[in-house]
Amino acid sequence: AQKVTQAQTEISVVEKEDVTLDCVYETRDTTYYLFWYKQPPSGELVFLIRRNSFDEQNEISGRYSWNFQKSTSSFNFTITASQVVDSAVYFCALVSPNQAGTALIFGKGTTLSVSS
Amino acid sequence: GAGVSQSPRYKVAKRGQDVALRCDPISGHVSLFWYQQALGQGPEFLTYFQNEAQLDKSGLPSDRFFAERPEGSVSTLKIQRTQQEDSAVYLCASSSSGRASYNEQFFGPGTRLTVL
Numbered sequence: 001a002q003k004v005t006q007a008q009t010e011i012s013v014v015e016k017e018d019v020t021l022d023c024v025y026e027t028r029d030t031t032y033y034l035f036w037y038k039q040p041p042s043g044e045l046v047f048l049i050r051r052n053s054f055d056e057q058n059e060i061s062g063r064y065s066w067n068f069q070k071s072t073s074s075f076n077f078t079i080t081a082s083q084v085v086d087s088a089v090y091f092c093a094l095v096s097p098n099q100a101g102t103a104l105i106f107g108k109g110t111t112l113s114v115s116s
Numbered sequence: 117g118a119g120v121s122q123s124p125r126y127k128v129a130k131r132g133q134d135v136a137l138r139c140d141p142i143s144g145h146v147s148l149f150w151y152q153q154a155l156g157q158g159p160e161f162l163t164y165f166q167n168e169a170q171l172d173k174s175g176l177p178s179d180r181f182f183a184e185r186p187e188g189s190v191s192t193l194k195i196q197r198t199q200q201e202d203s204a205v206y207l208c209a210s211s212s213s214g215r216a217s218y219n220e221q222f223f224g225p226g227t228r229l230t231v232l
Contacts, residue, residue, distance in 0.1 A: 004158075033218045045159070045207065045223035052218075091158050095218045101172050103149065104209075104221060106158030 006107035023092030033095040120224035141210030
């Protein structure tokens with residue numbers, strides 16, 4: 001079965017702290033795609049990153065970085081020097097084409113609260 | 117338009133009423149998806165269109181749910197004889213790619229449906 005687990009339901013940090021959001025996925029496909037989306041209080045899902053299963057290079061974009069490890073089926077997301085504007089629900093998602101078609105399979109999300 | 121738009125943004129229905137939710141995808145986007153997001157949960161896939169063809173409707177929860185995209189652009193999700201368990205946010209997403217590329221999906225703001 002295809003599944004995404006985000007074990008952290010809620011995280012609270014103070015501004016400028018670093019925070020890591022965990023994501024563990026399950027699939028039998030050898031080709032699959034992993035995503036992170038941000039859902040601010042306004043409700044609209046905002047795309048952050050897409051990674052295919054053949055590219056295990058870590059990625060950094062400004063204060064955001066992602067660590068993809070196939071050995072542990074994890075795709076963790078780190079925010080460095082967090083800011084209040086980072087407060088949102090963050091979703092990790094999987095596309096597993098052979099097993100589950102084109103649909104995004106989402107985790108339950110992690111609510112991040114950053115206080116000043 | 118610049119992004120995916122959905123209407124109405126909010127809909128209150130009495131149990132047993134039929135509702136129709138509209139999605140305008142990004143112009144030229146081939147793929148269109150509908151998701152259902154219950155409170156505090158991640159979005160769950162309902163159905164997928166490539167142009168006007170509905171290629172996957174495996175996520176529709178019952179035969180009361182029906183979706184169409186007759187001209188390959190605007191899509192309508194119809195729910196007949198609404199039940200309280202249908203209360204959720206209905207998200208529409210579009211993507212420039214067909215099945216092969218699994219590019220990111222761009223989401224609309226959603227329609228919040230409340231069934232009384």
